[in-house]
Amino acid sequence: MLGFFSNKSTHPLADAREVKRILAEIVAGEPQSAVEEATAWLESLTANESFKLAQRLELIFKLDEAAVAQARRLGRDYPALGSTSRAAETRQWELSHGYWQQLAAAYFDCLAGYRAAEKEHDALRPQLPMLYGRLVNALAARLKWMQFRYGPVDPEFWMRVGGVYLAAVDAKVAQKPLQLYPGSVESSIEAEYLKVLLFHATSMDNLRPLEIEIAERFITHFLPHFSLIRELLRENVYWVDAAKPLPPTRLAKHPEITPTLRFFNGARAVEAVATTIEQIRSEGRVPPGINLGAQYEAAKVIPVLEHLAMCWAPKPPMRGNVRHRINSPLKVVNGLAAVHQRLSGRSAGTQGFETWTVDDVSLGGLGAQAGISRNDWIRIGGLVGLQPEGGDNWLVGIIRRYVRTTPNQASVGIETISKTPRAVFADAGGLQTEALLLDVPEVGEYARMALPANALEDKVALVFALDDKNARLHPRETLSTGADFVIANFFVQSFS
Template sequence: MFDFKSLVSSLLTKNSLATGIAQSATMLVRDLPQAEYFTALVEIIKAVSKINADTDIPLKERIKTLVYVDDKAHNIHHQLCQDFLAAVPGSKNYLPTILAFWHELANAYQICLRLYQAAPNNAMEADIRLITARGLHHQMRLIAWNSLRYLKPEGSVWQQGFRFYMQAEDAGVARTPLMLYPDSTVEVSCEQLLLQGCMLYLAQTDNMLHREIIAVDQMMMPLSQGIRLEKQPPAQEPVFVINLSMPEHPQPLLRGMAGKWMRYWSTSDLTSRLADLMFDLERAIPASLRALEAKLEREEWLALCEKLAIRWSDDGGKSLRKSERSLHSSNAQVTIGFERVAFTVKIQDIENNQDTPSQEWKVNDISSSGMGLTFVGKSLEQLAIGRLILVKTESHPLLLGAIRRILRQQNGTKVGIEILGQSPVGVSLSDPAGNRDQPVTAIYITQPNSRKSQRWFLMPKHLAEPGREQVLTAQGKSYLIRLKNPQQEFEDCSNSDFDTLSKVD
């Protein structure tokens, strides 16, 4: 494998000339085999960091080098992002490097802007316009990937993005589209880039699946065409606002939110476009959505558009909670994931089969349909939208639910769950014509114990075939059943109803 580290170390030293740095960057990112992308990107990030620390590099040479490295590393970085999102084996460790690429280059472009503002040069306006747009793009990518990690962006991430936007606005080019990279297929403006990040945040992605978050992010570019950031509140409602002078996230407009740093926009046109999409989706997936990388089924696109139309409305979707929750504070014992939950309820021993110690889970509030929890542990891999969760507290019976919301914060991770029912029972499933000595465990909640007055019969997805016959064994009795169509799919199991055919001896 090529020794990237030695190359960078030898050429990016105190004695290196600026032209030498540019040449080393050229060698570093030229004709790389895909197997070496990760190693190369790590060294590229280190090279950019050294450039940022070197105060002797002239601005023109600094921009030339950074733009070249960004051009060539862009596709390498994109491939690592795709591998990570697709959970390619070995890609789990890519995340810090993926984020560091955007962070280090955004810092590099911000240094360039400060140097330019200290000594403006009209001959460099085109270069400044490009690095401003790229810097803003990188900051908004950090916000998008915070959403994918169910992590609330820090104020400094927004403020850095606002600085890039203000540079574009001051130069009069915030609405001027350009190609971000030589291989880009569409032009974008700084205004669109900032709105994309703002509207993704306002979509309340903490209860969306990864593929839904990606879909919202990609939808925003075509949806945001013609939407303007204004210095005065527009007449059309709903109106959202950002304060460019403060490290704060976008929010709905409230009384008294005024000032020269405020920028306002209306989502009226955007929600009208969503309505048109929903009309088209009643028949088929429109070409504009098929062209996106997000791969959702027609029903999933329709549900997502309906969700966004509500969340980008006047009340921001705050009225969506099914029932009011009352405050409740206690420790909880928790088991996560269908297989572990099924095993736990079958042997009726949650104390010895919980995933984490009870002191790591706290109950915040509870209602007839849901519960709010806080997880203060560090192992977040177990948390996923749609995954089953079993909760035991001192004051409530054993509750089975599904994770519907995740929000990582400094004081712990907030987890919202939909309660399916209480007192779940572990049952066994076996093939009538096969070996009944090796059954599969399923979960059953009777109708009286269900929160929706319907029985829940949860099983591995590969078994949930309509018409399939199984032997169900519970409490020493066995019955031949025939499965109906799956009623609902969770992240790690399916819910099906069934007909009882006969008792089995």
């Protein structure tokens, strides 16, 4: 297939033996190096005009096939980097996002060349379904990597991916069965586009990176329970206009009817999710027929499935408390240690905190606009200390929603878990532990405490002094965990 070079190009990819060597090197290499090399070759192909369009597209296909497993492996491994090295996490994100961005750009370049040169039509027409499918797949992967950083997603993204789908519809190949990669399951351009729509509809801004990775795999698994249709039916839940720079939206009111309008709903998928949850709880494992790319404990998988069911349900989840719109400054400190320092009086003044702006408040939490600092510490599930304007008390909250609205600004949703936290220095079997008491202790009742992630030990009581009294609390069940903390229920044995 690569033996039709007639212009004596000096580019290494013009030599069939060199191409074979490069592809083998990418397949067998270390994932980061392989993806970096593939990105460089894609960039050089796009910039080099010595290749005919059909030649360039075939080489892009081959580079894509050689690198796809390596690129997916980086996506699977990325969530674990957040708890190790910020530098390694940043490098892997930039490398992976850059690869999918370059791959999509290379495919778009071929598509533009096809549209501009009629003489190339006969040579490329048989390859169009694969070009459209691979391009939507590359855009979907890029969207996932943008979501790993919680955006922002440019509205143009939706017009571009929708434009590829509509081009496939016009060419009457959108529903044509397609095997995107050797060994992959059969798909179609429409199915790949629907995956992108479902990914957005699944509210990834409420999930941590590992949960995003798991959710994406489940979307592929449950995809047969969805269909993309043109008709406005009562059971429709979401709509999208593929020709407009808008993401899919819940059907709260009827949109303007256009030829490019599409609908989808997840009623059958919600039933399948419920069945899967029951099976996992019964068997204590993910069923063998579900490919999540790795082995995960049931406790990590079930919350993701519950989130999918909530997002795909015909009726959106109702807010438990009424929101009140305000505009007020908010002091924020990051992490258990920093909150403990503030509450214990070891840290004061204007250093060590950021100032956000509160948008709305409710009994359960608040929404705020946050500037993204250089160290970019905001994470779903992170523990924060909050001090509203005009008060001297601190609250403790957990970040539950995170959306980058611009490269330097974000919208953050925080669940308030304590309005009266206290910092204590507890004795845990002879080891001093800095902990936060989240509830007022009452003998014979339970009180929540937040401790460093590795400080909770089963059957080891916490003993501490508070307000001229001595308290002894025994650990019970763990309620939640984060990168630097664990929150657990404690039985209050004594407080006097």
